[in-house]
Amino acid sequence: MHLSYQVVLAQLMLGLNIGAFYAILSLGLAVIFGLLNIINFAHGALYMLGAFVALLGYNELGPLLGMPDFHMNYWTALLVAPLVVGFLGVLIEKTMLRRLYKVDHLYGLLLTFGLALILQGVFTNYFNVSGISYNGKPEILRGAVNLKFMMFPTYRLWSIAISLAVCFATWFVIERTKLGSYLRAGTENPSLVQAFGINVPLMITLTYGFGVGMAAFAGVVAAPIYSVSPIMGSELIITVFAVVVIGGMGSIMGSICTGLSLGMLEGLTKVIYPPAANTVIFFMMILVLLVKPEGLFGKEQ
Numbered sequence: 001m002h003l004s005y006q007v008v009l010a011q012l013m014l015g016l017n018i019g020a021f022y023a024i025l026s027l028g029l030a031v032i033f034g035l036l037n038i039i040n041f042a043h044g045a046l047y048m049l050g051a052f053v054a055l056l057g058y059n060e061l062g063p064l065l066g067m068p069d070f071h072m073n074y075w076t077a078l079l080v081a082p083l084v085v086g087f088l089g090v091l092i093e094k095t096m097l098r099r100l101y102k103v104d105h106l107y108g109l110l111l112t113f114g115l116a117l118i119l120q121g122v123f124t125n126y127f128n129v130s131g132i133s134y135n136g137k138p139e140i141l142r143g144a145v146n147l148k149f150m151m152f153p154t155y156r157l158w159s160i161a162i163s164l165a166v167c168f169a170t171w172f173v174i175e176r177t178k179l180g181s182y183l184r185a186g187t188e189n190p191s192l193v194q195a196f197g198i199n200v201p202l203m204i205t206l207t208y209g210f211g212v213g214m215a216a217f218a219g220v221v222a223a224p225i226y227s228v229s230p231i232m233g234s235e236l237i238i239t240v241f242a243v244v245v246i247g248g249m250g251s252i253m254g255s256i257c258t259g260l261s262l263g264m265l266e267g268l269t270k271v272i273y274p275p276a277a278n279t280v281i282f283f284m285m286i287l288v289l290l291v292k293p294e295g296l297f298g299k300e301q
């Protein structure tokens with residue numbers, strides 16, 4: 001099968017766009033698991049919730065405030081949605097997850113899976129499962145950019161850039177700053193760190209809020225590209241979990257690199273053998289688990 005280099009590069013760019021979403025979502029999962037030891041199955045539902053905050057803020061906030069012409073713009077949604085969902089995450093951590101840190105991972109998985117079903121059910125009841133278009137994309141991000149080998153949508157290029165910026169900023173904070181060292185130390189030996197006057201419970205709560213806030217941020221970035229629907233998170237979360245497993249549970253850099261790589265692999269598979277595009281990531285997961293069960297970037301327990 002002959003493929004021109006333009007077709008290959010075009011698919012790699014589209015795959016990189018998909019991979020950017022995989023990276024930012026799997027990074028949030030990795031942060032929560034690596035620092036809190038919780039398998040957060042509600043991540044997809046909170047990603048969906050972030051997209052709905054942007055959608056409802058644009059469509060419904062004005063009429064609700066008695067100002068029909070008012071819309072919460074895209075840039076505001078990028079700040080508001082992570083804060084709203086992050087606050088919800090803080091409430092979830094303080095009221096429920098805090099009781100599960102010292103028990104088997106299965107309990108946290110079941111709890112967060114139940115929360116995901118509740119959120120999805122509530123939004124399905126009001127919005128059905130059909131997708132709703134988000135029309136708040138800024139004018140500056142409309143149109144396309146000439147990359148020589150293809151005309152690439154400006155917004156998709158922006159979504160790649162902002163996702164990568166957030167991912168690597170998060171990696172830098174956790175791995176290269178004093179705050180990150182406090183976070184890692186607080187999860188490994190909380191009593192010792194608390195003896196130095198650091199409020200470890202608060203730090204853990206804010207970490208969970210930050211992790212789910214990243215999911216909401218990804219939801220806002222995704223809203224202008226994909227239809228906003230109550231099932232948008234459930235369709236993505238299994239794939240994102242596969243990315244986290246391949247990269248190594250709890251590995252920050254593993255989630256970023258694996259998410260980007262597997263997104264491009266999926267994009268390339270769509271032109272080489274389209275029927276395998278939806279399963280190639282799971283095939284790679286099986287291979288990695290057979291050869292290196294702890295993941296490509298994970299550490300043996």
